[in-house]
Amino acid sequence: MGVRFEELAWRETPIGEISLRRRHDPALDADVYEVKLDDEYLMSSAFPVAEIELARLGLAPLTGETLDVVVGGLGLGYTARTALEDARVRSLLVVEAIEDVIDWHRRDLLPFAAGLAADPRTRFVRADFFAAVADGGFDPEEPGRRFHAVLLDVDHSPRHVLHPSHAPFYTVDGLRRLAALLHPDGVFALWSNDPPDSEFQRTLTEVFPTSVAHVVRFPNPLQGREAANTVYVARR
Template sequence: MSSRFEELAWRETPLGEIRLRRRFDPSLKLDVYEVKLGDEFLMSSLFTVAEIELARLGLAALDGDDLDVVVGGLGLGYTARAVLEDPRVRTLTVVEALDDVIGWHRSELLPFAAELTRDSRTRLVHADFFALVAGATGFDPDTPGRRFHAFLVDIDHTPRQVLHPSHAAFYTPEGLRRLTRRLHPGGVFALWSNDRPDEDFTATLTEAFATAKAHVVSFPNPLQGRPATNTVYVATVA
């Protein structure tokens, strides 16, 4: 049995104090990995259904093979690893603003990290996802302006509750149009949100994309003994 609690990593960052910790849950008889930024929980290995569905719903909206995919936000890596389960994926670029998070995976502090870091299709990039969307070069410095088939984003809590004020511009029609210019025709943008569907944001998506749909993802919450829900928005370029 593991010790009941262990802090695996800690550091001050421009966004606040970030911590990776592991605790043993005696009721569930398993180790739970958690990421906190300041006083906020960013990620828990107890709740990963919607993060996995972000990848599956986003990729399900795509036709064809040899897909080039970008994941915005690494976290505990569940979305990225779900992307790699799709045999159509040719390359995966994961953009993470906090270098510490990339380091946790590369040093395999997380027991499941090797599935991601040792896959030859994976490239981990330390950068601000939103700055890359707005910048001239884009997501591949070797090929400025390169387009991708899908962007799967799990960074902010919701389009209205962002981790930093600078992120808010991305969730406007103009910010989203900048992203469409990074996508191939027929490409997909999928976004995780902690809240139930926001009709106003779905309408905002339709100003930039040809189609947009909000998917409600339900999963059990063992801490509360009842189901919980998240939302995955999926939008496609004409």
């Protein structure tokens, strides 16, 4: 049996106290890794299905032989690691606001994300994803660079943001700035903890010709029921 509980990392940040914890869950008979922001749970290794599907669903519509991809929000690394499993991905730019989160991966604190930091296709950019969109670019080495896909998992949902400064991104103007950083036929995919939001879907359709809200269902053994997240996939 693993350690019953261990705090692997902790840091005060501009948006609150972020921590990485490992605990042994007797119900799952496994070590579970969790990220908390203050008293809120951001993500858990017990339920990675939707984070994995964010990458799979986001890359699936693309037909190119080589893809340049942005992941907004590193977290436990499931989305970024899954994106690298697609052989077409030639570059992965991971935009993460908190240096400590990047450091978790460089120190290999997360065994299920092993190889992410060492993969030559991966480059970490310490930056606020939403400020980068507003400023017109993700890659500080190539301002205005365009990408084939942007996969975003930062806020709980478009309505439940971690910081008020994120809210303008989920408007028509914010999404138009994002779309300008995509190649023609490029994809924007977004994870949400909430059910499909009809108002946000209408906002997406004002910017992107096509958009779909995928409901991703998975078992929650801790609560003995099925859970669901949403992955929005919109294409230029």
